[in-house]
Amino acid sequence: MAKVPQADEPSLHDEAARAGWLYYLGGLTQDQIAAELGVSRQRAQRLVSRAVAEGLIQVRLSHRIGACLDLEAALTDRFGLTRARVAPFAGPGVDAVRATSPVAAAELERVLRMAEGKVIALGTGRSLRGMVDAMDEIAAPQHRLVSLIGNIAPDGSASFFDVVMRLADKVRAPHYPMPVPVISTTEAENDAFHALAPVQRVVELARQADVIFVGVGQMSDDAPLLKDGFVTRAELDAMQAAGATGEVAGWVYDSQGAYLDLGTNRRTGGVRVEPGLPRPAIGIAAGVQKTPALAAALKARIINGLVTDEPTARALLTL
Incomplete structure (x- = not known):
C-alpha cells in the first residue's frame, strides 16, 4: 500500500488560504471552519479576513496549499504524471466539481496562452463544463478546439454537457463539434455517420x-452514462458483468484500463483516447466514487495528467 504523504505543520498562509476556500467556495460558516481546522471561532474569522486582505482568495485560490503540493508530488511519482493539480477540500457536502473547476480552468488557460497553435481535444461532462464556466475569457484564435465525443443526445437534442462551443465563445477560436450521436442505436448507424466526409x-x-x-x-x-440516459440499466448490467470500471469520452474500460469490445463501445461515436500516446491527456475528476475508474485510467495511461481534489487524491494513493 502506498504511503499517503502527511503535510508538515501548515503555514499561516496555508491556514488562511484553506479557511478562505472553505468560506467562499464551500459556503461553510465560521463555526464550521473552526471545527474543520481545529481552531477557535475567533481564529477562523481572522484567517478568513487575512485570506481576503492578502489576496490569497479572489475568484480562485491564488496560494498553493502545502498539503495539496505534497499530494501532487506523490501522485506524480506514483503514476508518472506529466501534470498533477489537487484542489483543496471544499468541505463536507460540497460538490467536488465546484472545488476542481477553478483549478482545471487554470490548467486550460495555461494551454490557451501558448503562442504556438495547438489542437485541443475535449470530452464532455459536468467536470469539463465546470472547468469552462470557471475560466476567464481569453482571445486564443491560434488554437483549434475539437470534440472527442458526439454531441447528439438519445432524444436528438444537443448534448447538455457538450463544451466545445461554450469554450469557443470564450476564446474565439475555430471549433469542430463531433456531429454524431454520443452512442448510436446500432453499429450500422454508427458506421453510417462515420462514413460521412465532414x-x-x-x-x-x-x-x-x-x-x-x-x-x-x-x-x-x-x-x-446511465444517469444521463446514454445507456440502459440492462446495458450497464452487462458491461459491469464484463468488468466495466470507468469510461472516458463515452468509451468503457475495465480495471486494467483495457477498453471492452462489447456493449455500447461498439456503437460509441467520436474518437477513443488511446493509451500511452506522447501528448498530455489530462483527466478532470473528483469524488471518491471515481477512485477505481481513475486508478484504471492512470494505470493504462489513458490519462497522464490529473486535476482532482484532496479526498480523491488521498484515496488514489491508498489503493
Whole structure:
C-alpha cells in the first residue's frame, strides 16, 4: 500500500488560504471552519479576513496549499504524471466539481496562452463544463478546439454537457463539434455517420490532438452514462458483468484500463483516447466514487495528467 504523504505543520498562509476556500467556495460558516481546522471561532474569522486582505482568495485560490503540493508530488511519482493539480477540500457536502473547476480552468488557460497553435481535444461532462464556466475569457484564435465525443443526445437534442462551443465563445477560436450521436442505436448507424466526409474530417483532427482534456466517469450503479440516459440499466448490467470500471469520452474500460469490445463501445461515436500516446491527456475528476475508474485510467495511461481534489487524491494513493 502506498504511503499517503502527511503535510508538515501548515503555514499561516496555508491556514488562511484553506479557511478562505472553505468560506467562499464551500459556503461553510465560521463555526464550521473552526471545527474543520481545529481552531477557535475567533481564529477562523481572522484567517478568513487575512485570506481576503492578502489576496490569497479572489475568484480562485491564488496560494498553493502545502498539503495539496505534497499530494501532487506523490501522485506524480506514483503514476508518472506529466501534470498533477489537487484542489483543496471544499468541505463536507460540497460538490467536488465546484472545488476542481477553478483549478482545471487554470490548467486550460495555461494551454490557451501558448503562442504556438495547438489542437485541443475535449470530452464532455459536468467536470469539463465546470472547468469552462470557471475560466476567464481569453482571445486564443491560434488554437483549434475539437470534440472527442458526439454531441447528439438519445432524444436528438444537443448534448447538455457538450463544451466545445461554450469554450469557443470564450476564446474565439475555430471549433469542430463531433456531429454524431454520443452512442448510436446500432453499429450500422454508427458506421453510417462515420462514413460521412465532414465527420471523417473532424475525427482526423481529433486524432491529431496536441492536448486532451477529459472527464472520467465511474461505471458503478451511479454511472454518469446511465444517469444521463446514454445507456440502459440492462446495458450497464452487462458491461459491469464484463468488468466495466470507468469510461472516458463515452468509451468503457475495465480495471486494467483495457477498453471492452462489447456493449455500447461498439456503437460509441467520436474518437477513443488511446493509451500511452506522447501528448498530455489530462483527466478532470473528483469524488471518491471515481477512485477505481481513475486508478484504471492512470494505470493504462489513458490519462497522464490529473486535476482532482484532496479526498480523491488521498484515496488514489491508498489503493
